[in-house]
Amino acid sequence: MTDDLGAALAHTLQAARADRGLTVAALAESSGVSRAMISRVEREDAQPTAALLGRLAAALGMTLSELVARAEGDTRRIARRAEQPVWTDAETGYTRRAVSPPASAALELVEVELPPGAEVTYPAESYRFVDQQIWVLDGELRFVEGEQVHDLGPGDCLQLGAPADCTFVNATRSASRYLVVLDKVASPRRPR
CATH class of the missing domain: 2.60.120.10 (Jelly Rolls)
Incomplete structure (x- = not known):
């Protein structure tokens, strides 16, 4: 994952969580991912695995592809x-x-x-x-x-x-x- 995509994914996760009115604790509970890990990903302190991103995307009601596409801001x-x-x-x-x-x-x-x-x-x-x-x-x-x-x-x-x-x-x-x-x-x- 490029640094740019990593940063965009972190911001996209934060924005999607906020759009749904979820706290880090609520997202942690619905995804099974620890609050600490979610915070680290959102701060760009940790590179998420495929499984972790899949859990977070699902808890936010989207697919992993959707999450990546949103991060890239592409509408082609x-x-x-x-x-x-x-x-x-x-x-x-x-x-x-x-x-x-x-x-x-x-x-x-x-x-x-x-x-x-x-x-x-x-x-x-x-x-x-x-x-x-x-x-x-x-x-x-x-x-x-x-x-x-x-x-x-x-x-x-x-x-x-x-x-x-x-x-x-x-x-x-x-x-x-x-x-x-x-x-x-x-x-x-x-x-x-």
């Missing part, structure tokens, strides 16, 4: 590959490219590369406001959806069920590359 309807925002989680090496144009309000395409041996977990709350599919482009991906395990290969596409804690796992020796399609739904999805 075309997204050239060279201009698509790319964010890498320093902890896991998980790299996420926002493929959709920033102006896309209801549908998002996100290309992800998960390095060999990497694992990223998102809480069920992250899936509450979106309908999601995962399409594997290259490599192998193990997707753990609650108690259910899906082993996916190139060309496989999975429709996610009701919100559950989910883990993306690459247990192989080569990168896994997949496309996540997010369709924001009008009302929250029911937990299982």
Whole structure:
């Protein structure tokens, strides 16, 4: 993550929290992220992980892509590959490219590369406001959806069920590359 994007994300998180009338304590309670960590992220004292940003975005009623697009303040309807925002989680090496144009309000395409041996977990709350599919482009991906395990290969596409804690796992020796399609739904999805 560039310093500019890190600073913009910090300000966007603060603004989204304030717009919703949430204190740091209220956001901490709804996201499961500590008050101290939220404060550190908002002050730009900590670089957030993908999982942490996912928790905060979900608690604010938005997707991670939406959070990044707001941080960039971009309203273009075309997204050239060279201009698509790319964010890498320093902890896991998980790299996420926002493929959709920033102006896309209801549908998002996100290309992800998960390095060999990497694992990223998102809480069920992250899936509450979106309908999601995962399409594997290259490599192998193990997707753990609650108690259910899906082993996916190139060309496989999975429709996610009701919100559950989910883990993306690459247990192989080569990168896994997949496309996540997010369709924001009008009302929250029911937990299982």
